[in-house]
Amino acid sequence: MLEARNLWKRYGDKVVLERISVSVQEGEFVTLVGTSGCGKSTFLKLLLGTETASEGQLLLDGQPVRDEPDSDRGIVFQQYSVFPHMTVLDNVMAARAFARRGLTGYLFGQARREAQGAAMELLHKVGLGHALKLYPHQLSGGMRQRLAIAQALLAKPRILLLDEPFGALDPGIRADMHQLVLELWQSHQLTVFMVTHDLKEGFYLGTRLWVFDKLRHDPQAPDAYGAGITYDLPVGKSDRQTLQAIQADLKEPQHDIQN
Incomplete structure (x- = not known):
């Protein structure tokens, strides 16, 4: 359904994303995790069409993703995008x-x-x-x-994009929202991409987990290299050692890992 081919995104001299090549089948629920500023939301904007790739291709059904939002793609942000003057x-x-x-x-x-x-x-x-x-x-x-x-x-929409939609909610309400999103994903036969800062949430909701991080670093030029997908994991098929390595990269507490 969706394919990225050697995708790069730059803002001037700052490289945000680099060398992303990945494909997604219709009906998958992909969760995106990574440290703050590593390009997760930028990738979501590329999917939505509010940003365009600096290099490479992003294809939907074999055709370039339109460079503006359309009815195929719906998005929900952490900050509620509702109109206060309307019921x-x-x-x-x-x-x-x-x-x-x-x-x-x-x-x-x-x-x-x-x-x-x-x-x-x-x-x-x-x-x-x-x-x-x-x-x-x-x-x-x-x-x-x-x-x-x-x-x-x-x-x-065929594709639902969620940009940290539950980050501002209390734990009990988040649990209710998790259940709602899973029910809607199944009943509406959606393909979902969800950015989250919570690794545990990413594994609970998704069928597939992407970890965004930089593979190359230059202390003298911190903006010279961008993030890529360092882990692409089917949920439920990852060993504990891999999960610990991801949490160490994200600097999250080890006790969150469950067997």
Whole structure:
């Protein structure tokens, strides 16, 4: 479904990503971990189309990924991307309106009724059926994140991009969100890429784990080399020694490793 061929990303003289060659099948759940600033979110932006590769190719179904977001790709950020002046229902319907061509993007008549029905069905599915008329400031953090996920899914994307979506949530709420995302991944037959700083979360949610890190270092020129994928692991098939090595790279406490 998706293939990166010798992918590089530079910003001026600063190399962020280098020599990434990888392929992903439809339906995989790929989690991306690595130290802060190692290029995980940059790779997500390349997938979304808000950034373009400096060198190499990024292909979707054998064709270059479009250099602008489209309905194939939905994204959820850690900071809730919702509209504060709109109700929960209107926030989700807006995702359908913005996908329309035209000067205004407004929905009328049958198109509005269809969008409203689809939005209500999705909001019930993510546990917000009781909150249709509420505004974002009236919602808890977990509820706002559910709203952001519903927004992303209304356009029925093939690929869902999650950029540390649960980092600001309390542990109990995060556990609920983990279950929700797994259910939506399966029921909507999504291909998911999720950036997380939590290795344990990455192994729990994903079917495949990528670790981003620099393979080359120059103390005299720290920006001369970028990060690549240093580990590409199918979840559940990694030995304890490998997990310990990854945690040492990420500088995470060893007691988080589970057999």
